[in-house]
Amino acid sequence: SVSDDGLATLRLDAPPVNAISQTMREELSGALDVLREDRVRVAVVTGTDGLFSVGADVGLFEEARDWTTAEFRANSRILGRTFDGLEALEKPVLAAVSGTCVGGGYELALACDVRVAAPDATIGFPEHNIGLIPGLGGCSRFVDLVGLGRAKDLIFRGALVDGDRALELGMVEHVADDPEAFAREYAEDLLEKPPQALGLAKRVTTAARDTDVATAGLIESLAQSTLIE
DSSP states (O other): OOOTTTTEEEEOOOOTTTEEHHHHHHHHHHHHHTSTTTTEEEEEEEETTTBBBBBEEEHHHHGGSSHHHHHHHHHHHHHHHHHHHHOOOSSOHHHHEESSTHHHEEEEEOOOOOOOOTOOOOEEEHHHHGGGOOTTTTHHHHHHHOOOOHHHHHHHHHHHOHHHHHHTHHHHHESSSSHHHHHHHHHHHHHTHHHHHHHHHHHHHHHHHHHHHHHHHHHHHHHHHHHHO
């Protein structure tokens, strides 16, 4: 849904556990098209009934024994493109995390710009426990967020932590008893700020992560100059 002032809410609603099934993958891709619209200035991604997402539908992996590698990768790319598109949006995206947020659910949160978690949320990557790895940004984006050694440690062990510990580890940026209310208040504040400046700040900081300091500085300078009128 999109409010009149440009605040979009992307709500995961697939009871009982908000598993990222094939249907949800397609729906997330369609939702991304809405978030790209000019009327949207800030977005909040959240769950339903105190639950964010348990990640991929385990049934997909059970079926994967009959898939070829090419088929599995093609299926995964649908979700990967959505997460990449979410990160590339030239507008802030906030994740409000309650309950379980693991595997692909946490990878969705990683594709957002700022994460707000409940103190008792459950966050992390259990993929190693079923013979897989976090394969949709769970390794790459996670390293950027928490550092190489810490990312390896948490992924190797399939460690799940609560919101308070996630804040200490740098896995989320804020903890609040009501993450969605906190994220909405945060978003309302952002709606008061110039959208072009917010959008460019997002793109430039992401570019700085992905390139060398000199190139990042040039991008930063050029972006700043476009905001001067």
